[in-house]
Amino acid sequence: MTESATDTIQSGGSAATAAGSTAAVRPAPAEAIALRNVTMSFDLGRSKRMTALEDFNLSVAEGEFVALLGPSGCGKSTVLRLVTGLEQATSGEVLVEDKAPADLAKSHRLGVAFQEHALLPWSSVRENIALPFRLARRAVDWQRVDELIRLVGLVGFEKARPRQLSGGMKQRVAIARALVLSPDVLLLDEPFGALDAVTRRRMNGELARIWEEQHITTLLVTHDVEEAVLLADRVVVLTGRPGRVRHVQTVDMPRPRHADITRSAEFRAVVDHLTDLLDVDRKAE
Amino acid sequence: MIRRSRLAGLLHLWPIVALVLLWDVWVLANGYTSIVAPRPWSVINDVVGNPDAYAIDFLWTLAISVGGLLLGMLLGTIAAVLISLWAPMSAVLTPAALIVRSVPVTVMIPIIARVFGYEVYTVLVVTVITSFFPAFVLGLSGMASAPASSRDLFVVFGSSRPASLWRLRLPYAVPNLLLALRITAPLAVLSAMLAEFLIGQQGLGYLFIVARSYMEIDRAWGTALVATMLSVFAFLAARFVERRISPRFT
Ligand SMILES: Nc1ncnc2c1ncn2[C@@H]1O[C@H](COP(=O)(O)OP(=O)(O)O)[C@@H](O)[C@H]1O
Ligand SMILES: [Mg+2]
Numbered sequence: 001m002t003e004s005a006t007d008t009i010q011s012g013g014s015a016a017t018a019a020g021s022t023a024a025v026r027p028a029p030a031e032a033i034a035l036r037n038v039t040m041s042f043d044l045g046r047s048k049r050m051t052a053l054e055d056f057n058l059s060v061a062e063g064e065f066v067a068l069l070g071p072s073g074c075g076k077s078t079v080l081r082l083v084t085g086l087e088q089a090t091s092g093e094v095l096v097e098d099k100a101p102a103d104l105a106k107s108h109r110l111g112v113a114f115q116e117h118a119l120l121p122w123s124s125v126r127e128n129i130a131l132p133f134r135l136a137r138r139a140v141d142w143q144r145v146d147e148l149i150r151l152v153g154l155v156g157f158e159k160a161r162p163r164q165l166s167g168g169m170k171q172r173v174a175i176a177r178a179l180v181l182s183p184d185v186l187l188l189d190e191p192f193g194a195l196d197a198v199t200r201r202r203m204n205g206e207l208a209r210i211w212e213e214q215h216i217t218t219l220l221v222t223h224d225v226e227e228a229v230l231l232a233d234r235v236v237v238l239t240g241r242p243g244r245v246r247h248v249q250t251v252d253m254p255r256p257r258h259a260d261i262t263r264s265a266e267f268r269a270v271v272d273h274l275t276d277l278l279d280v281d282r283k284a285e
Numbered sequence: 286m287i288r289r290s291r292l293a294g295l296l297h298l299w300p301i302v303a304l305v306l307l308w309d310v311w312v313l314a315n316g317y318t319s320i321v322a323p324r325p326w327s328v329i330n331d332v333v334g335n336p337d338a339y340a341i342d343f344l345w346t347l348a349i350s351v352g353g354l355l356l357g358m359l360l361g362t363i364a365a366v367l368i369s370l371w372a373p374m375s376a377v378l379t380p381a382a383l384i385v386r387s388v389p390v391t392v393m394i395p396i397i398a399r400v401f402g403y404e405v406y407t408v409l410v411v412t413v414i415t416s417f418f419p420a421f422v423l424g425l426s427g428m429a430s431a432p433a434s435s436r437d438l439f440v441v442f443g444s445s446r447p448a449s450l451w452r453l454r455l456p457y458a459v460p461n462l463l464l465a466l467r468i469t470a471p472l473a474v475l476s477a478m479l480a481e482f483l484i485g486q487q488g489l490g491y492l493f494i495v496a497r498s499y500m501e502i503d504r505a506w507g508t509a510l511v512a513t514m515l516s517v518f519a520f521l522a523a524r525f526v527e528r529r530i531s532p533r534f535t
Contacts, residue, residue, distance in 0.1 A: 084441050108443040116434035122456055122534045134452065135444040 031098070032185060032217040033060040033083055038092035039242075040078055052078045054242035056092070063215035067228035067235045069274060075243030076221040077115065080187050083219060084112060096185060104185060108136035111183030111216070113191045117170040119162040125149065126158040129176045136181065148176040151206055153199075167194035172203065179210065186218040192227065201259060204230055212256055225274050229267060230257055237277050247277050323502050328510055331503040338504065339492070339511055346477055346488040347515060353412025354466075354473040354519075360413065361420030362462060369428045369454060370446060378421075386418045390476050398484045405487060411480040412473050419465035427458030459534040463527040470523035474516040489515070 040053040052075040060066045068076045081087040082094050085102030096104050104110045111132075119128045129148060133140040149158060152172035162170055171194050178186060192200045204227055211218060211231070222228050228235045235249040251270060253261060261267050305325045312322050319327065332339060364382070368375045385393075394411055401407040431454050439449045481490025489512045496504035 081437075084437075086437050086440060105441050106443045110441055110443075112438065112441045114434055114438065116432070118432065118434040118438045120435070120453070120456070131452075132442045135439065135442040135448055137445075137448075 030062040031059055032062040034095045036093040038089045038094060041090050051242040054244055056244060058236060060217055060219060062217055065211055065218045065232045067220045067222055067232035068238060069228050069235055070238030071240045074238045074240040077189055080189050080221055083187060108181060109184040111178035111186045113174040113178040113188050115189045117174040119170055119173055121162050124159045124161060125154055125173050128173055129180055131177060132181045144180060148180055152176045168199055183216060186216045189221045207231060208257060225271050226262060229270050230262060235274060237274060249274060319502055323506055327503050328506040332507040332510060342489050342492040343511055349408055349412060349488060350474045350477045353409050353477060354416045354469055357413040357416025358420040361417040362424045364421050365424035365428060368425060382418060382421055385414055390415060390479060394480050394483050403484045408477060408480040408485050412477045415476040416469045416473050419469045420462060423461040423465040424458050427461030428454040431457040456534055460531045463531050467523040467527050470519035471516045474519050478512050
């Protein structure tokens with residue numbers, strides 16, 4: 001059942017640097033995120049351990065958009081937490097820009113939107129989005145804040161407090177907050193989960209547009225196959241418990257990808273293929 | 286609308302009216318002389334008729350209560366902050382706080398007086414000690430109530446420890462600290478009174494002893510009446526502050 005993770009990664013395409021490959025002979029795109037032979041197991045007490053990730057390999061090139069796709073509980077969020085440095089791998093190596101993951105966070109160059117929106121309940125939408133400026137001890141660029149409020153469609157809600165917002169609106173605030181410092185690396189954990197289908201597609205479009213402007217290295221966790229294919233350069237499909245790389249799909253459809261691309265035969269074929277791969281996993285469970 | 290709400294406000298005063306009436310009935314039914322227990326009217330008369338006799342001691346107790354309350358809560362909050370910044374501090378502060386908490390104030394006061402002397406500021410020390418613990422415990426649990434996802438977020442955005450404290454944990458502790466204020470405010474008045482009664486040379490507690498020793502029964506009971514009002518007022522003021530500010534932080 002388990003294909004070799006390393007093989008799939010190597011077949012995975014242009015921008016991917018194969019895990020464990022020797023230093024580039026030609027100047028390949030710099031590797032922004034690297035997880036090498038990572039195993040992550042959690043201590044559940046009473047000498048029970050739960051292995052969330054096993055022998056996991058992933059490499060994201062600078063400026064690349066990679067989507068992680070997999071059944072829930074397969075370790076997608078764990079991968080993201082390892083890349084933020086919030087979690088330490090049990091074994092293996094996690095590098096961001098060739099350094100320990102926490103370094104990027106300390107230098108305020110990491111943008112993250114977790115599954116939980118984690119907004120400050122006493123702050124307005126505007127203040128919540130400005131928070132990263134304050135934590136970086138930089139003067140708040142209000143023009144940038146307001147631009148992002150426009151981008152995520154929250155004009156008119158600048159002064160609203162989180163409890164006055166719907167779940168989807170809170171998530172959009174969290175996305176704006178993740179983007180506000182123009183980070184070098186962007187990590188998004190099911191950021192559109194609470195959105196209705198229409199808003200979700202619109203936000204997908206906005207994210208694609210922002211990404212095409214800046215080419216931020218992005219790792220997106222999702223269980224929406226279409227979203228993954230629409231946005232990503234590569235889609236990594238994970239197996240369930242413990243999480244491994246089942247398949248890496250390169251998506252080389254031209255950008256900008258508009259909504260109508262989702263109806264093209266090529267797009268549907270990729271989506272169907274990936275959906276089948278996810279289904280295999282469900283049947284196995 | 287306004288008239289009706291005023292009426293409702295007056296209705297809230299029914300326990301006081303009932304208390305005064307019961308007091309009078311109790312005195313009459315038992316046939317107490319005014320030496321044993323005065324009737325409420327003569328006590329109220331003494332307070333209303335001689336505000337000067339109460340004013341200075343009232344203001345004194347008010348100042349000591351408020352000062353001790355704020356200082357004690359500040360120290361309690363600082364202790365909680367120290368622990369949240371540096372966990373090993375807990376091993377030092379928590380046992381001390383628990384000991385202070387489990388010894389009754391009445392027992393503590395003579396000991397404190399021995400240590401600090403029979404001075405005015407000893408009364409303040411007693412009030413500070415009373416006010417310390419609620420702010421300490423509730424402040425600590427308030428700071429711990431900041432959700433894990435928010436704490437993670439602050440780490441990921443490279444927040445410094447002071448910034449996490451100031452922008453995340455302390456704001457999360459505000460409703461709890463205001464709750465501590467409401468709980469502590471009447472207690473602070475009570476412990477200030479008690480300390481004045483036992484060691485003071487000023488304040489309502491002291492006025493009570495003096496009046497009693499001169500057999501000024503109306504004055505002694507009047508002191509109790511004024512102290513009760515002060516205590517109720519302290520509670521109402523704290524609750525007002527809590528209701529105004531707490532919703533902004535939740
Ligand atoms: N801190 C933790 N302690 C124990 N188990 C954990 C912890 N974090 C995650 N897990 C477990 O690891 C597995 C993968 O979790 P997660 O990465 O959140 O999955 P996903 O995001 O793909 O749904 C799950 O079975 C989850 O219960
Ligand atoms: Mg998850």
